[in-house]
Structure formats: C-alpha cells, structure tokens
Amino acid sequence: MQSELQEAYGFLFEEELLDEIAGVGILKNISAGETIIEIGDYVRGMPLLLRGAVKILREDSEGDELLLYxxxxxDTCAMTLNCCMGQTKSEIRAVAERDTSLIMIPVSKMEEWTAKYKSWRNFVFGSYHARLSEMLDAIDAIAFMNMDERLMRYLRDKAKINRDENIHSTHQQIAYDMHTSRVVISRLLKKLEIEKKISLQRNQIKVINL
Incomplete structure (x- = not known):
C-alpha cells in the first residue's frame, strides 16, 4: 500500500502525512460495478483513490439515476467529505467504474490533519472546488446541451476515465447514467455513428478521435 500511496499522493502530501495515512487508513479493493457508498448510508470515512475509477450518481424520487462526475x-469525493464532517447520511451513490483500490480515512483524522497539515487543507479545499466545478458542468450540460452533445461528452469522459476508447456498456446502462430511456440512447448512438464520431461494435462502442 505504501508504494501505491506514494505514487498517487506523493506529489501532494509530505512524508509524515503519507506515513500517517498508511498507519490509520483501511485498504479496500472493489470490483467493477460494485457499490462503494449507497444513498442513505452514514459515511464513516473518506476515500482516497489509489487506482481505478469511481462514478458518483444522484437519484431522483422515482429511483432514476443521474451521473454527476x-x-x-x-481524487476524493467532496460529497463524501461533506457527509463525514456533518455526520449526515449520504446523498450520492458511488459505484466502481472499473476494479478499484482505495484507502478509507477515519473522520477523526480528517479533522486532525486539517489543523496539522497545510497540504491536507489544500487538498480538501481543492477537492471541493474541483467537484463543484464538475457538478456545475453537469448542470450546464443538462440545461444547455442537446442530448446528442451530452451523450458524446459522456462517452468521451467514460473512455478517458477508463483509458480505453472502447466502451463496454449496454445502451440501458448508458440510459441509466444519463437519466433517459434506452430507446433514446440507441437512436442517438446510431446518429453519432452516421456522423463518424463513434463506431458501434458487438457489445461495445468505440469512440473515434478521442
């Protein structure tokens, strides 16, 4: 864990803080598709991602999901930070996009390190800013982009986060993430293929000119 921690966060944190993280953090390995945090859960710790990727989703009153970022x-999740510090229930669902390793940091240490380490304070505040910007981008996309533009942006983001131009998701799963119907997604994917922005292959979608 120490070497992965150094590789992922060594440029952000001093050695003393890295040693503390390694000493109190709980290493978790999560398989792709597994839920890490569920809506309504009390969040007991803050995740620091060592490898892999996680998608953060909101859910409406009817149970439909919307991908936030x-x-x-x-990275870490600002929504999780907020729940930890306020000791409130989670308002998001966190799902492993691919096989993921992370370290869970106890709430008590988060508060202690905020006072003790400037690098930790900067990381926490920077994470809040980055996640807020991403959520504002998601709101702008919903408000101002056409659905085909939103879909193309989603596909590019998904390809980049997985470092693979081939996306292995069903039309139904994409529809869940984008809060729309499978029929709409299938129609728009065909349109994007005609425009030569993607290639539809058996059980996968290839993003062209990523």
Whole structure:
C-alpha cells in the first residue's frame, strides 16, 4: 500500500502525512460495478483513490439515476467529505467504474490533519472546488446541451476515465447514467455513428478521435 500511496499522493502530501495515512487508513479493493457508498448510508470515512475509477450518481424520487462526475487516482469525493464532517447520511451513490483500490480515512483524522497539515487543507479545499466545478458542468450540460452533445461528452469522459476508447456498456446502462430511456440512447448512438464520431461494435462502442 505504501508504494501505491506514494505514487498517487506523493506529489501532494509530505512524508509524515503519507506515513500517517498508511498507519490509520483501511485498504479496500472493489470490483467493477460494485457499490462503494449507497444513498442513505452514514459515511464513516473518506476515500482516497489509489487506482481505478469511481462514478458518483444522484437519484431522483422515482429511483432514476443521474451521473454527476467520475473520480480517479489521486481524487476524493467532496460529497463524501461533506457527509463525514456533518455526520449526515449520504446523498450520492458511488459505484466502481472499473476494479478499484482505495484507502478509507477515519473522520477523526480528517479533522486532525486539517489543523496539522497545510497540504491536507489544500487538498480538501481543492477537492471541493474541483467537484463543484464538475457538478456545475453537469448542470450546464443538462440545461444547455442537446442530448446528442451530452451523450458524446459522456462517452468521451467514460473512455478517458477508463483509458480505453472502447466502451463496454449496454445502451440501458448508458440510459441509466444519463437519466433517459434506452430507446433514446440507441437512436442517438446510431446518429453519432452516421456522423463518424463513434463506431458501434458487438457489445461495445468505440469512440473515434478521442
């Protein structure tokens, strides 16, 4: 764990803080598709991603999901930070986009390190800013982009976060993430293929000119 921690966060944190993280953090390995945090859960710790990727989703009153943003190595989730510090229930669902390793940091240490380490304070505040910007981008996309533009943006983001131009998702799963119907997604994917922005292959979608 120490070497992965150094690789993912060594450029952010001093050695003393890295040693503390390694000493109190709980290493978790999560398989792709597994739920890490569920809506309504009390969040007991803050995740630091060592490898892999996680998607953060919201859910409406009817149970439909909407993708807010992705996390990858070196990230944490501002929504989780908020729940930890306020000791409130989670308002998001976190699902492993691919096989993921992360370290869970106890709430008590988060508060202690905020006072003790400037690098930790900067990381926490920077994470809040980055996640807020991503959520504002998601709102702008819903408000101002056509559905085909939103879909193309989603596909590019998903390909980049997985470092693979081939996306292995069903039309139904994409529809869940984008809060729409499978029929709409299938129609728009065909349109994007005609425009030569993607290639539809058996059980996968290839993003062209990523």
């Amino acid at each position: 992705f996390l990858e190595r070196g």
